[in-house]
Structure formats: C-alpha cells, structure tokens
Amino acid sequence: MAKPVTPAAKKPLPPAEQARIAELFARFEAAESDPRTELDYDSPFTLVVAVALSAQATDVSVNKATAKLFAVADTPQKMLALGEAGLKPFISSIGLYNTKAKNVIALSRILLEQYGGEVPLTRAALQALPGVGRKTASVVLNELRIEPAIAVDTHVFRVAHRLGLATGKTPDQVEAELMAIVPPPYLTRAHHWLILHGRYICVARRPKCEDCPVADLCPSRHLFVRD
Structure with missing residues (x-):
C-alpha cells in the first residue's frame, strides 16, 4: 500500500x-x-476509469478511446460484461493497455461485489482498487471536490x-x-x-x-x- x-x-x-x-x-x-480535468467523464466511475487509463498517456488519446468505450460500457456492470477481451480493442491505442484492461475489469468486479456498483469516494477505498494509486485517487477526489x-x-x-x-x-x-x-x-x-x-x-x-x-x-x- x-x-x-x-x-x-x-x-x-x-x-x-x-x-x-x-x-x-x-x-x-x-x-x-x-x-477542470480535460478528461471526458460523466460519473465517478467513468472518471476513475479515464484517470486510470491516462497513466503514461495523453488526455487526448484517452478521450479518443473512451468516447467509443463509454458509449457501450459506462457502468461497472457493462464493463464487466465487456470483459478484458472486449475492452482491449477500445483502449489498444493507449500505452500499457493490457495491464490497464486487466485492472479496469478487476476494479469493476470489486465495485459490484463490495460496493453495490458505486465508486467509494474515500482515499483508502479508492487506492485499494486495482490500478488506482495515490495520484489517481488524488485526481478523482480533487476533481469531484471531495478532498x-x-x-x-x-x-x-x-x-x-x-x-x-x-x-x-x-x-x-x-x-x-x-x-x-x-x-x-x-x-x-x-x-x-x-x-x-x-x-x-x-x-x-x-x-x-x-x-x-x-x-x-x-x-x-x-x-x-x-x-
């Protein structure tokens, strides 16, 4: 940790x-x-995903990928249904996409199983999610004016x-x-x-x-x- x-x-x-x-x-x-962040999002979930995808990538490249991704998977349920194999083609233009796909699916599963599909908006809970480190948690909490x-x-x-x-x-x-x-x-x-x-x-x-x-x-x- x-x-x-x-x-x-x-x-x-x-x-x-x-x-x-x-x-x-x-x-x-x-x-x-x-x-505000230049990443496109419309919910805490899409914000977490977008910020996680932006590691070692530009906001422009992430927005280009998520425009299509979030049109079909903008909730943990839909993302989990997409699965790693279904997610990868949407984010293949982003660096480290294999690892990021694995983390996004894993965090979506945790959100469903442990938080009823909602994003826990506390630092400790966010940082415990796969692929969400301190910097990602800070961006999310600050963007949402929580911390x-x-x-x-x-x-x-x-x-x-x-x-x-x-x-x-x-x-x-x-x-x-x-x-x-x-x-x-x-x-x-x-x-x-x-x-x-x-x-x-x-x-x-x-x-x-x-x-x-x-x-x-x-x-x-x-x-x-x-x-």
Missing part, C-alpha cells in the same frame, strides 16, 4: 512571499475560476519548481510542499491550474513567458527572457 504523503511543516513564510503566492493564485483564478489534493505529474513538478513554490526532488515531496503553502481558498483548484499552466504556457522546452499571466511573479523568468 502506498505510504501517505505527510504534509510539510508549515514554516512561516516572509510576508512578501505570502503576498506573491496569494497574487499568483489569484491571477490563475481570474483567468479560469473553475478549472483537496495536488497530484504531481511532470507538468506540476516543472511549474512548481519554476514558480518557486517547491524544491522537492520527488513528486511526493513537491506535493507536500504545495499542500503546505497554497492558500486554502485555492487548494481544490491548484492542481488543475498548475497542470494547465504547464501544458499550455510553461512548457518544458521553451516556456511562453510572453503569454504568461504570472511572468512578473516568476523567479525563473530571467532564464528564458532577456529584458
């Missing part, structure tokens, strides 16, 4: 740094007040470091740091803002600083822009 992430001790930040972080997230909110969580993928990891929000060397360390310093009003949305910012603005090779709404608050700006 994955070890829980222990929140970093909340060391008092200098007033200027508190103001910078608050302004940074206020600008993200001004640009998009209700950010503030910041799932750290490559985008969040990169943006958190560039914006001076974290220094951790592992995703768990960065998650703990972010959870400790993001102002409470923004916690349920910070995950999406950071992912979207990394996906479209603060990209890996050549960040689009000229289009960045927080460029003047970014301690890494000098690495990419010559004033």
Whole structure:
C-alpha cells in the first residue's frame, strides 16, 4: 500500500512571499475560476476509469478511446460484461493497455461485489482498487471536490519548481510542499491550474513567458527572457 504523503511543516513564510503566492493564485483564478480535468467523464466511475487509463498517456488519446468505450460500457456492470477481451480493442491505442484492461475489469468486479456498483469516494477505498494509486485517487477526489489534493505529474513538478513554490526532488515531496503553502481558498483548484499552466504556457522546452499571466511573479523568468 502506498505510504501517505505527510504534509510539510508549515514554516512561516516572509510576508512578501505570502503576498506573491496569494497574487499568483489569484491571477490563475481570474483567468479560469473553475478549472477542470480535460478528461471526458460523466460519473465517478467513468472518471476513475479515464484517470486510470491516462497513466503514461495523453488526455487526448484517452478521450479518443473512451468516447467509443463509454458509449457501450459506462457502468461497472457493462464493463464487466465487456470483459478484458472486449475492452482491449477500445483502449489498444493507449500505452500499457493490457495491464490497464486487466485492472479496469478487476476494479469493476470489486465495485459490484463490495460496493453495490458505486465508486467509494474515500482515499483508502479508492487506492485499494486495482490500478488506482495515490495520484489517481488524488485526481478523482480533487476533481469531484471531495478532498483537496495536488497530484504531481511532470507538468506540476516543472511549474512548481519554476514558480518557486517547491524544491522537492520527488513528486511526493513537491506535493507536500504545495499542500503546505497554497492558500486554502485555492487548494481544490491548484492542481488543475498548475497542470494547465504547464501544458499550455510553461512548457518544458521553451516556456511562453510572453503569454504568461504570472511572468512578473516568476523567479525563473530571467532564464528564458532577456529584458
């Protein structure tokens, strides 16, 4: 079982740094007040499946696959009836599809046998499902506004470091740091803002600083822009 992430001790930040972080997230909110996952879903079950399928795959590729899959199997009952053999052709374009098919069918069976076909919306129960690790559970709980969580993928990891929000060397360390310093009003949305910012603005090779709404608050700006 994955070890829980222990929140970093909340060391008092200098007033200027508190103001910078608050302004940074206020600008993200001004640009998009209700950010959501770009994965397509219409129920907790389809959300869990979509997020599980998205590991090491793009949201675009997952949405393309699930558009056809969820048209025929959008409940645990229908997914189990489809079976691994029936599921694989729908997701064969997604990486690790054999393992993912096995996990999706297994979790569908557990949902039917143990939870009456409903998705248990607690972290411990979610993480106990096949193919649902801490990051997947965090995405689901945060997307459904059940529990503030910041799932750290490559985008969040990169943006958190560039914006001076974290220094951790592992995703768990960065998650703990972010959870400790993001102002409470923004916690349920910070995950999406950071992912979207990394996906479209603060990209890996050549960040689009000229289009960045927080460029003047970014301690890494000098690495990419010559004033």
